[in-house]
Amino acid sequence: MSAGFPIGRAAEQSGVKVPTIRYYEEIGLLPAPPRTGSNRRLYGDDELKRLAFIRHARELGFDVDAIRTLLSLQDNPQQSCAAADAIARDRLLEVRARISRLRALERELERMADNCAHGHVGECRVIEILADATHEHGRLGD
Numbered sequence: 001m002s003a004g005f006p007i008g009r010a011a012e013q014s015g016v017k018v019p020t021i022r023y024y025e026e027i028g029l030l031p032a033p034p035r036t037g038s039n040r041r042l043y044g045d046d047e048l049k050r051l052a053f054i055r056h057a058r059e060l061g062f063d064v065d066a067i068r069t070l071l072s073l074q075d076n077p078q079q080s081c082a083a084a085d086a087i088a089r090d091r092l093l094e095v096r097a098r099i100s101r102l103r104a105l106e107r108e109l110e111r112m113a114d115n116c117a118h119g120h121v122g123e124c125r126v127i128e129i130l131a132d133a134t135h136e137h138g139r140l141g142d
Contacts, residue, residue: 004042
């Protein structure tokens with residue numbers, strides 16, 4: 001382990017912003033690092049690796065509770081990876097559901113655009129469809 005980096009340098013090295021690092025400490029995802037005599041935080045290699053892990057997990061859309069569980073599993077490597085697999089599968093299902101909603105949204109927008117007469121607003125299908133109060137909310141999976 002290196003002597004340690006101040007929080008600004010740890011932010012640069014990890015790609016995680018300073019306020020976010022403090023937040024991760026506050027919620028317990030990142031243990032509070034040792035401090036200097038002048039009360040400055042010092043982050044070592046282990047903390048930088050943990051920050052990189054958290055950042056990557058967030059980029060993949062894992063929520064804080066899932067990350068907390070994944071970190072706990074990482075901290076205890078002798079455990080079965082069944083819990084990690086379950087978390088990843090749950091996230092995959094969420095992503096697939098979102099893709100499905102986005103595809104439905106795409107189809108709806110294509111219909112609106114394809115039906116546009118390119119004339120006056122009074123005859124505009126886009127405006128007409130959006131103004132239709134009978135349009136089923138939730139039809140796109142919301």
